[in-house]
Amino acid sequence: MDLGIRGKRALVCGASKGLGRGCAEALAGEGVHVTIVARTAEALEATAEDIRRRHGATVTAVACDITTPEGRALALAACPQPDIVVTNAGGPPPGDFRNWTRDDWIAAVDANMLTPIELIKATVDGMMDRGFGRIVNITSSSVKAPIDILGLSNGARSGLTGFVAGLARKTVARGVTINNLLPGQFDTDRLKKTMGAAATSSGKPLDEVMDARRKQIPAQRFGTAEEFGAVCAFLCSMQAGYMTGQNVLLDGGNYPGTY
Ligand code: NAD
Numbered sequence: 001m002d003l004g005i006r007g008k009r010a011l012v013c014g015a016s017k018g019l020g021r022g023c024a025e026a027l028a029g030e031g032v033h034v035t036i037v038a039r040t041a042e043a044l045e046a047t048a049e050d051i052r053r054r055h056g057a058t059v060t061a062v063a064c065d066i067t068t069p070e071g072r073a074l075a076l077a078a079c080p081q082p083d084i085v086v087t088n089a090g091g092p093p094p095g096d097f098r099n100w101t102r103d104d105w106i107a108a109v110d111a112n113m114l115t116p117i118e119l120i121k122a123t124v125d126g127m128m129d130r131g132f133g134r135i136v137n138i139t140s141s142s143v144k145a146p147i148d149i150l151g152l153s154n155g156a157r158s159g160l161t162g163f164v165a166g167l168a169r170k171t172v173a174r175g176v177t178i179n180n181l182l183p184g185q186f187d188t189d190r191l192k193k194t195m196g197a198a199a200t201s202s203g204k205p206l207d208e209v210m211d212a213r214r215k216q217i218p219a220q221r222f223g224t225a226e227e228f229g230a231v232c233a234f235l236c237s238m239q240a241g242y243m244t245g246q247n248v249l250l251d252g253g254n255y256p257g258t259y
Contacts, residue, residue: 004238006031008132011079013037013066013119014088016044018188019138022225023086026233028057035060035079037071066119067111076122081130084236085123087116088138091190092152094197100152108152112139113159120178124171133176134236137164141184141251149197161247168245177244179235184251185213187222219252 010027014020016038024034028051036051038044041063048061062078064071067089092108116137127133139157141147146154161180168178185191192206199209214221231250234240249255 001239003030003233003236005084005134005233005236008032008083008236009079009081010034010084010086010236011037011075011082011119011123012084012086012088013075014090014138015086016040016047018190019183019186019225019228020086020088021047022227022229023088023136023138023232024059024229025051025055025226026229027084027086027236028055028059030233030237031057032084032236033058033060035062035075035082037062037064037066037075039063039065067115069118072115072118072122081126082123083127083130083132084134084136085119086136086138086232086236087119089115091140091194092150092156094149094194095152096149097151104152105155108156109159112153112156113163116160117163120167124167124176124178127176128171128174131175133171134240135176135178136232136235137178137180139180139182139247141182141249141255143180143182143247144249144257145255149201150194165245172244175241177235177241179240179244179246179248181228181232181235182247182249182251183223183228184249184254185217185222186228187224191222217252217254219254221252223250223252 010032012024015024015036024036044061048059051059062075064074089111142154143161199206
């Protein structure tokens with residue numbers, strides 16, 4: 001299916017690896033010019049080169065911390081009028097809420113709520129003026145079903161979700177959709193880190209914890225970044241223009257609810 005977005009410009013955050021990279025790859029595969037952002041220049045440039053080689057796409061790499069005003073200014077200078085924005089940054093650390101300070105909460109809210117809101121604020125009016133835009137926020141299944149050791153994520157991402165629910169209804173008549181993509185458990189470095197924390201707290205080997213977790217998922221496996229990217233690209237497609245304000249869960253059937 002031709003997604004109708006060839007030649008559009010996308011800003012994809014947190015994209016040197018993992019889910020952000022999956023989104024950048026899928027968009028590049030559709031002929032989108034992508035600007036990818038991550039903090040480490042070397043890893044990011046290697047990813048950019050790989051995407052150029054595999055998809056023949058135009059890829060611009062911007063090494064910066066997207067959670068800072070300076071980082072966002074650099075990213076937006078490289079991609080000043082994006083048609084597509086994928087917001088993403090590292091998730092907050094796991095732990096017990098009794099140990100989190102106000103600064104820990106501010107860091108989580110900054111990275112996983114205010115950074116996407118700032119990126120939306122900087123780009124959404126231009127998109128509406130041009131009559132087309134797609135914003136996809138990478139959030140988490142923790143928005144629908146909280147994860148006990150990820151209280152910082154449960155809280156901060158729910159704030160973003162509430163904000164998006166309101167704004168998404170105000171932009172769609174001007175061709176701009178805003179949706180959230182909620183990963184369940186995907187095979188990335190982030191997953192290994194959170195599983196590592198679960199292994200440490202339970203005193204079990206990492207392999208055993210990962211295997212047990214895998215078996216709890218109805219799909220009996222973790223998701224891949226390619227699968228995640230493909231759904232992101234669809235949300236960015238022309239065909240998805242009537243879909244806005246949605247929380248799209250990608251979790252191999254793990255969420256147990258009917259709705
Ligand atoms: P990952 O650690 O594999 O990759 C994160 C990417 O973001 C890397 O490219 C990293 O360099 C970049 N990044 C991190 N902080 C950044 C910053 N401040 N500025 C710019 N770039 C930054 O993680 P992932 O598994 O791809 O997860 C992406 C997001 O999805 C995270 O917020 C994570 O918490 C969330 N999530 C992941 C899973 C999962 O199973 N993998 C599940 C639920 C939620």
